[in-house]
Amino acid sequence: MSINANIPEGPMADKWTNHKMNSKLINPANKRKFNIIVVGSGLAGASAAATLSELGYKVKCFCYQDSPRRAHSIAAQGGINAAKNYQNDGDSVQRLFYDTVKGGDFRSREANVRRLAEVSVNIIDQATAQGVPFAREYGGLLANRSFGGAQVSRTFYARGQTGQQLLIGAYQALEKEIQKGGVEMYTRTEMLDLVVVDGHAKGIVVRDMRTGKVSSYAADTVLLATGGYGNVFYLSTNAMGCNASAAVKAWKRGAYFANPCYTQIHPTCIPVSGEYQSKLTLMSESLRNDGRIWAPKSPDDAAAIRAGKKQASDIPEEDRDYYLERKYPAFGNLAPRDISSRAAKEACDEGRGVAKTGLGVYLDFRDAIDRLGEDAIRARYGNLFQMYEKIAGENPYKQPMMIYPAVHYTMGGLWVDYNLMSNLPGLHVLGEANFSDHGANRLGASALMQGLADGYFVIPTTVANYLATQKPGSVTTDHPEFAKVEKEVTDTIDKLMNVRGTRSVDYFHREMGLLTWDVCGMDRRKEGLEEGIAKIKELRAAFWDDVRIPGAANGINMELEKAMRVADFLEFAELLYIDALNREESCGGHFRGEYQFTSESPEVIAGKTQAGEALRDDENFCYVAAWEFTGVGEEPTLHKEELEYEDIKLAIRSYA
Amino acid sequence: MSTLNLTLKIWRQAGPEAEGKIETRKAQNIPIEASFLEMLDIVNQQIIETGGDPIHFDHDCREGICGMCSLTINGVPHSKEVGTTTCQVHMRKFNDGDTIFIEPFRANAFPVLKDLVTDRTAFDRIIASGGYIDVRTGSAPDANSVPIPKEQADWAFDAATCIGCGACVASCKNSSAMLFVSAKAAHLNSLPQGQPEKDKRVLSMVRQMDAEGFGNCTNQYECEAACPKLISADNIAKLNRDFAIASVKEAVAMV
Ligand SMILES: Cc1cc2nc3c(=O)[nH]c(=O)nc-3n(C[C@H](O)[C@H](O)[C@H](O)COP(=O)(O)OP(=O)(O)OC[C@H]3O[C@@H](n4cnc5c(N)ncnc54)[C@H](O)[C@@H]3O)c2cc1C
Ligand code: SF4
Ligand code: FES
Numbered sequence: 001m002s003i004n005a006n007i008p009e010g011p012m013a014d015k016w017t018n019h020k021m022n023s024k025l026i027n028p029a030n031k032r033k034f035n036i037i038v039v040g041s042g043l044a045g046a047s048a049a050a051t052l053s054e055l056g057y058k059v060k061c062f063c064y065q066d067s068p069r070r071a072h073s074i075a076a077q078g079g080i081n082a083a084k085n086y087q088n089d090g091d092s093v094q095r096l097f098y099d100t101v102k103g104g105d106f107r108s109r110e111a112n113v114r115r116l117a118e119v120s121v122n123i124i125d126q127a128t129a130q131g132v133p134f135a136r137e138y139g140g141l142l143a144n145r146s147f148g149g150a151q152v153s154r155t156f157y158a159r160g161q162t163g164q165q166l167l168i169g170a171y172q173a174l175e176k177e178i179q180k181g182g183v184e185m186y187t188r189t190e191m192l193d194l195v196v197v198d199g200h201a202k203g204i205v206v207r208d209m210r211t212g213k214v215s216s217y218a219a220d221t222v223l224l225a226t227g228g229y230g231n232v233f234y235l236s237t238n239a240m241g242c243n244a245s246a247a248v249k250a251w252k253r254g255a256y257f258a259n260p261c262y263t264q265i266h267p268t269c270i271p272v273s274g275e276y277q278s279k280l281t282l283m284s285e286s287l288r289n290d291g292r293i294w295a296p297k298s299p300d301d302a303a304a305i306r307a308g309k310k311q312a313s314d315i316p317e318e319d320r321d322y323y324l325e326r327k328y329p330a331f332g333n334l335a336p337r338d339i340s341s342r343a344a345k346e347a348c349d350e351g352r353g354v355a356k357t358g359l360g361v362y363l364d365f366r367d368a369i370d371r372l373g374e375d376a377i378r379a380r381y382g383n384l385f386q387m388y389e390k391i392a393g394e395n396p397y398k399q400p401m402m403i404y405p406a407v408h409y410t411m412g413g414l415w416v417d418y419n420l421m422s423n424l425p426g427l428h429v430l431g432e433a434n435f436s437d438h439g440a441n442r443l444g445a446s447a448l449m450q451g452l453a454d455g456y457f458v459i460p461t462t463v464a465n466y467l468a469t470q471k472p473g474s475v476t477t478d479h480p481e482f483a484k485v486e487k488e489v490t491d492t493i494d495k496l497m498n499v500r501g502t503r504s505v506d507y508f509h510r511e512m513g514l515l516t517w518d519v520c521g522m523d524r525r526k527e528g529l530e531e532g533i534a535k536i537k538e539l540r541a542a543f544w545d546d547v548r549i550p551g552a553a554n555g556i557n558m559e560l561e562k563a564m565r566v567a568d569f570l571e572f573a574e575l576l577y578i579d580a581l582n583r584e585e586s587c588g589g590h591f592r593g594e595y596q597f598t599s600e601s602p603e604v605i606a607g608k609t610q611a612g613e614a615l616r617d618d619e620n621f622c623y624v625a626a627w628e629f630t631g632v633g634e635e636p637t638l639h640k641e642e643l644e645y646e647d648i649k650l651a652i653r654s655y656a
Numbered sequence: 657m658s659t660l661n662l663t664l665k666i667w668r669q670a671g672p673e674a675e676g677k678i679e680t681r682k683a684q685n686i687p688i689e690a691s692f693l694e695m696l697d698i699v700n701q702q703i704i705e706t707g708g709d710p711i712h713f714d715h716d717c718r719e720g721i722c723g724m725c726s727l728t729i730n731g732v733p734h735s736k737e738v739g740t741t742t743c744q745v746h747m748r749k750f751n752d753g754d755t756i757f758i759e760p761f762r763a764n765a766f767p768v769l770k771d772l773v774t775d776r777t778a779f780d781r782i783i784a785s786g787g788y789i790d791v792r793t794g795s796a797p798d799a800n801s802v803p804i805p806k807e808q809a810d811w812a813f814d815a816a817t818c819i820g821c822g823a824c825v826a827s828c829k830n831s832s833a834m835l836f837v838s839a840k841a842a843h844l845n846s847l848p849q850g851q852p853e854k855d856k857r858v859l860s861m862v863r864q865m866d867a868e869g870f871g872n873c874t875n876q877y878e879c880e881a882a883c884p885k886l887i888s889a890d891n892i893a894k895l896n897r898d899f900a901i902a903s904v905k906e907a908v909a910m911v
Contacts, residue, residue: 051793066714067780069820070722086800122794129796131789131847133813140803158813164721165816172788179784187777210769239716273689278697279718387720390744393689456793504704506697551709555671556770558712559704 003256003626003639006417007111012647013094016115019418023461024468031056033472036463037204037219039191039246041068043163043170043448044431045225047455050173053182055460060217061174062186062206064241064561069171072227072239073451076163077284077384079145079155080448082120087144091152093117100446101648103149103336104411104439105588105616107262109624110647111418112436119457120449124156126456130169134158147444148285149336149655155445160284160383166448170455190561191246192489194222194253194427195481201250201427202475203482205489209561212554214490216482218475221426221466223459224250225451228410228432230263232569232576233521234513236407237269237282243565247414247433248572255424256626256639258415258435260572261580264442264589265522266408267293267340270391270401271360280406281391283363284384285444288333290368290377291401293340294322295361299351306354312362312400323347327610331655338441338589338614339655341405345522346612348404355402364400405522409447411438411589412579415626415641419462420454423626426470428463430454435624440588493553496563501546505562508543512566515539516573520580525593529581533574537633540570571632578627578636585621586614609652618650659685660747663755664699666711669768676768678757692735692745693718693725696758712771718743720884723819726826727772728759733823733882741821741884761826765833765869776822778868779836786860787840789849802848815842817885824879824887830871835879837861838891845898855902862899 008019026034034057038049041063049061063071083096097117101108124142128134134156135143144153158165177183188209195203195216203218229244230236251257268283296302297319304310323343328335335343344361347353354360369377374397378385388396413435420428420436431451438446519532543566551557586595595615597604604611624641662683669676686695693715700710716724720741727742729735735745750756758772766774816839824835841858844850850857873892880889 047793054792065716065722065724066776067723067820069780069783070716070724072717072722074722075717075719084799122796124799125796126791126793128799129789129791129849131812131816131844131849133809133816133843133847134799136804136806136809138806140805140809141800161721161817164819165813168816172783173791173793175780175784176788176790178780185780187780239722240718241716274687276687276690276694276698278691278694281719386739387744390740390746391691393746393748460793504701506701548704550704550707556712556773559710 003415003423003641004417005109005641006419007109008418012110012114015111016118020461024464026464026468028056030472032058034058034467035060035219035473036221036223037217038062038223038225039204040071040225040227040431040433041171041174042071042073042225042227042431043167043451044455045223046071046167046170046174047452048223048225048430048459049183050170050177051456051460052463053177053180059177059183060186060219061183062189062191064188064190064209066187068174068185068187069168071167072242073167073448074164075239076448077160077282078286079147079157079162079445080123080166081147081154081443081445082124082156082449083117083154084121084124086142087153089152091154095152096120096154098648099150100437100443101439102653103441103443105441105614105653106439106618106622106645106650107587107643108437108439109643110645114647115458116437116450116453119453122457123449123452127166127169130173132158132165132169145286145289146334148288148334148340149331149443157286160286160381163448166452170452192564193249193485195485196253196424197475197479197481200425203477205482205485210556212557214486214493216477216486218477218479218482220470220472221428221463223428223430224414224433225430225455226433228413229572230407230410232512232573233407233516234510235272235277235280237266237280240279243568244572245565245568248568250414250422250424250427252629253424254629255422255427256415256628257412257575258624258626259412259579260576260627261520261583261590262411262440262588263407264337264409264411265341265405267337267344267405268363268403269406269408270388271355271404272357281387282406282408283388283401283403285337287363287381287384290380291333291363291365292322292367293324293333293361293363294320295347295352295354297321302352302354306356306358312354312364321347321352328655335655336441336443338591342522342591344405355404360402360404362400363403365396366400369397409442411435411440411442415624419465420459421462421466426466428459430459440590492564493560496547496560496567497549497553499544499547499549501548503546504548505559505566508539508547508570509562509566511539512536512570512573516576520577523591523593524580526581529577532577533581536570536573536577543567543570574633575627575636579625582625582638583621585617587616588614603652609654610656622650658688660688660750660752660754662686662750662753665755665757667759668711668771670770672767672769686747688748690747691718691743692729692747693743695747712773714773715743720744721819723821726761726774726821728761728826730757733761733826734821734884739884739886741819761822763822763825763831763870765831766822766825778870779820779822781868782833782837782861782864783840785864786853786857787844789844790853804848808846812843812846815839815846815887815891818887819885821884823882823884825870827878827882828871829876829878830874832873832879833865833870834873834892834895835883835887835889837865838895839887841895841898842891854898855905858895858898858902859906
């Protein structure tokens with residue numbers, strides 16, 4: 001299969017305009033004849049389903065929760081970027097484009113990012129018109145805040161619930177279209193496989209999670225907007241149900257999986273407290289607008305804090321190390337996520353961690369409270385402070401928060417071209433599930449932007465380029481391929497139910513998570529990854545040999561649901577390690593311990609960067625790694641999309 | 657690490673048609689730092705180990721925002737803690753030796769699917785009936801073209817924080833959905849963008865609510881106390897006024 005990104009001709013700034021002009025149009029009468037399946041109802045899926053239905057297409061939308069409003073996008077806290085320049089602080093489409101490419105450590109596709117920056121402004125208009133209650137200033141105009149990796153204020157927000165408000169806007173648009181008859185919604189319905197007919201994605205096989213019934217749906221094209229794969233680490237800030245199954249199934253049916261090793265560790269999460277823990281909670285990056293991150297300078301002070309003999313307030317100013325402000329004076333506490341996370345790990349590795357486990361640093365609001373008063377801080381972050389207090393049992397207005405990095409977002413995903421279409425024709429991928437816009441590291445407040453850009457503004461134009469080549473309704477579920485895939489799905493379910501082993505699904509999920517964090521977390525190395533590949537094969541074999549799934553396959557069975565997701569993760573984890581092993585450089589969220597600047601590096605001596613920073617290898621790795629499935633446990637085939645930078649000059653990514 | 661030993665009295669029901677009953681179980685060595693749902697996870701692991709069928713309950717974000725978790729804890733939806741969802745309740749709020757009753761959100765419009773899992777799709781149908789602003793993608797004016805006074809925006813926001821969990825219904829002896837419906841009406845009706853469809857929205861949503869089998873509101877305001885997002889019952893009074901006005905307009909054929 002070919003790997004052609006289909007980037008439009010012309011100067012960077014004109015590509016999207018030109019592409020829209022040159023894209024195929026489908027007349028309104030014909031649109032009604034085309035069926036589109038949208039899997040996922042998060043920001044990307046809901047916005048796409050609603051907009052495609054408005055255009056006249058017939059849409060079927062699926063989600064595993066009981067309502068589309070509960071998709072994981074709901075949990076996004078901090079905000080959404082847009083190049084509105086309402087603050088008149090020098091922002092522009094070009095600057096957002098540049099910041100995003102640089103933030104992604106020069107590993108994203110320029111043309112896609114440029115388009116993202118362009119449509120960002122329309123998203124804010126659209127959401128506001130839907131009634132999304134963005135924060136406002138006293139004059140009645142929209143307010144902004146700053147996020148990491150930017151020196152302008154371009155983040156729009158709705159208290160600490162931006163994702164919730166944007167998703168409810170998209171959800172309401174979706175429900176409106178359901179009411180008008182353009183969308184059929186299937187809730188508590190999980191996609192278990194993709195059906196490919198004559199080399200084109202033409203349908204899905206699903207399981208009704210209430211009854212256990214397995215059935216098929218056919219369409220002219222299939223859109224996956226199924227979110228990220230962060231739960232391969234078991235503990236992450238993702239919702240419990242987030243999974244990679246739809247993407248893994250598509251991969252196994254021929255869609256390439258791109259850059260799985262680009263995973264994002266978020267610097268400010270509530271630290272792990274015990275083995276029973278089921279998930280980690282994010283403390284929004286927006287807190288870094290007012291909070292200062294520090295660890296004690298001396299390991300002795302840190303040990304005293306861990307032993308409960310000292311408190312944060314006992315450490316005098318001169319004994320505190322505000323390490324981000326020290327190392328990255330230009331960005332300070334707003335240094336990007338990958339860099340801030342590694343810096344926290346470094347402090348803890350030096351024995352300066354303050355949580356009981358040794359894995360935690362402070363996020364301190366003392367100075368902001370002194371400057372602005374407790375009420376002002378409450379107005380900005382009240383719900384986050386409350387959430388912290390509930391989980392940690394400590395009052396963050398009095399004592400600094402304790403935070404530590406945790407898995408949060410996945411930049412990798414299914415490979416797509418400029419039209420958001422996979423190499424597998426007919427399959428389109430949107431939102432966190434695709435790989436396209438964030439390179440090796442995503443900047444804060446850019447995922448919501450990308451999900452909504454894809455759903456509201458990109459796919460409604462680009463899907464026509466594929467559909468125009470297809471005869472509507474040419475494939476139905478009568479095609480024998482559907483029965484075949486359905487049988488494969490029910491066989492897998494039977495096989496799982498019949499293992500009747502001794503260990504629970506959670507046991508395997510936790511083991512996989514620990515292993516993944518160990519070998520493919522914040523510091524990856526060759527030996528570890530090789531060991532990980534061997535161990536994950538063993539764990540996968542043990543799973544199929546010894547997993548215990550109680551109950552029956554008909555009716556609600558949440559252990560079975562989890563087991564199917566974990567089975568897919570166990571195959572995916574191997575690909576993740578292989579990609580991390582292949583990429584012999586450090587970039588963004590992918591940090592290979594062997595590849596970092598040292599005090600001897602000429603760039604460090606010249607003052608361009610610092611020892612310990614990620615060392616990219618543009619000569620050999622300035623490409624997208626798109627992996628083709630060749631069999632479970634088999635070495636996948638690597639396809640390279642070379643990245644060419646026309647507009648932005650490749651440079652050392654410096655925030656000093 | 658301190659731990660708790662508890663007795664759970666849990667509603668078990670094999671399926672929608674099956675008869676349910678309260679089952680008694682011990683929950684032992686529960687760390688006080690665990691969340692309420694993590695306590696159930698621990699119990700479920702023990703059930704699985706001993707060959708039983710784990711307790712089914714809905715949950716997803718475990719951060720108090722998706723509205724998926726439910727559970728009536730000791731008779732109160734989301735527990736007696738104020739402004740808290742079940743997933744945010746932590747075991748440090750309980751004492752060693754406590755007996756805890758755990759039941760589903762009960763209402764005729766929320767049938768039980770299994771154990772503690774209920775069907776709350778009636779809420780989606782209420783939103784579909786009119787809980788939106790009809791704006792075609794791409795047709796929106798510049799976001800700053802209509803300034804909205806901060807106070808008004810904040811009021812809309814307070815109503816918009818509803819997570820659609822259904823605790824208001826479960827807490828109401830009439831199983832009324834008025835708090836949920838009034839929150840959505842208040843969010844959209846108080847914004848300039850929401851004005852054109854205001855009357856239609858109010859009429860359709862209230863009628864859909866009735867059609868779904870939710871009961872009448874008799875102004876007891878148990879809902880407000882149970883709501884994890886502290887949605888104000890003032891919204892109900894406002895909805896009643898708006899509904900009355902819209903009905904009159906409809907009667908004289910203005911809607
Ligand atoms: C705690 C947290 C805070 C965040 N804060 C921010 C922020 O402030 N700003 C920002 O820009 N980004 C933020 N992010 C990232 C952002 O929220 C996500 O990347 C984004 O919302 C993903 O949207 P999505 O539509 O791609 O997928 P999701 O919202 O994850 O939706 C996935 C959908 O797919 C469905 N689905 C999945 N698999 C299947 C299947 N097999 N069958 C059927 N349906 C399926 C699900 O039901 C769901 O509807 C945050 C993320 C987290 C975890
Ligand atoms: S009004 Fe409150 S209790 Fe009712 S659904 Fe909304 S958040 Fe839940
Ligand atoms: S699980 Fe999402 S609100 Fe409780």
